[in-house]
Amino acid sequence: MDKPYNIFFERTGGFAGLPLSVNVSSDSLVKTDRNRLDALMEKSNICNYESKPITADNFRDQFGYQLRVRCDTEERVFSFTDNTLPPDVVPLVNYLVQLARWQKNQ
């Protein structure tokens, strides 16, 4: 991924109800981190998923995840829950969770 890009990530809900979010600008990361994020973005194939709203189910206390990323020319918002999170997106989400916690720590 040659061009700089931004990702907004938010995790809500869960038993504790503690929200967590981070706004990442790829060009603000050091090279190793940028490479890691590039790889996770590519592996996640995020832009090939449909932007569907979260629908009601019988899950209670699960996390809700929202990712806002630029796909080609348009910005798209993807919403998932623990129940609908695609396995290929899991590593990206975990990285963003840790990034959000790390930024809060600073």
Added chain:
Amino acid sequence: MCNNMYHSIFCAIPPYMLEKIIEAGTQKQKEKAKKTIALAGQMRGQRQSIADITLKSKAVGGDKNRRVYSAQNLNVLPGILMRSEGDPATGDKHVDEAYDGAGATYDLYHQVFERNSINNAGMEIISTVRYLSGYDNAFWNGAQMVYGEGDEDLPEADRIFNRFTVALDIIGHELAHGVTQYEANLVYQNQSGALNESFSDVFGSLVKQRVKNQTAADADWIIGEGLFTDNVIGVGIRSMKNPGTAYNDPLIGKDPQPGHMNDFVVTTSDHGGVHINSGIPNKAFYLAATEIGGYAWEKAGKIWYVTLRDKLKADSNFEDAANLTYEVAGDLYGNKSAEQNAVKNAWEKVGMPIKLEEREGCGTRLFGR
């Protein structure tokens, strides 16, 4: 709280889970991880949901019937069976706490409320521990309870959460979501969703109080005590006695729960703030239980349970909960009884006064019903 061994944003090691397991896990783990990823290709190109692959708990009649599984740090449910009803302790804290907690919760419903398990028809109580890696949560998935390990994958200095089986009231909370699903089935959005959360906190707290043999006056009314590590300034996740005071920490912020309708939080986040505004009915229960006195599960708990079982509807709101708990208190203990008065006082103190219409010769009747 950063460990110097780690560079840049990797000061907290991200658990790459499936991909990492495929890279470095044991043969068994690799196979499971590949299987999980392979599921992505199923169901017309869409991921098969966790719910779809969950083995549905059997709805059978009979006695207490618990099964505890381990997801072995994957997200396939229920996982590998670790302990069944009557088996001795395994020595694995996650497994044994889930087993014992499910038992204490079953006992509350069975011995106090004469309810036979989650569905009142002897349903197996299924729990899965070690869900994913570094998963800071516990949830009910419509058929079973699921618990994460918290931050056990991180260096101790970076940990916020302990394992989610550590607090008995968390187990009681999750199982109560199952009971609610089979009864009022409160819609998980806005006020009905906050009621759904509150009923889970109420019964979770009652399980804990009963095991500790505490009266309402003796109980701490903290939900999730012990879940935070020592790195966090907080006594638990929520306080039913004083909503908004459970934690105040530089990293995770301040407990946002209100304890009065004047402070009701309007938000679209988390299904309309279901984990925030639950503080209001939580406090109402605490106030009713302490005014009634004695063991909270005996009278206040009974009032709340019967209201959930027989009165509330899927779209009920706080006003409905106030009016209907008042009505049930009258049914169980008599109109104008001390118990009914305590319920009335409790809701009034959180800004939700009971709305009654006196009808001569017809006793009391609730508005709008």
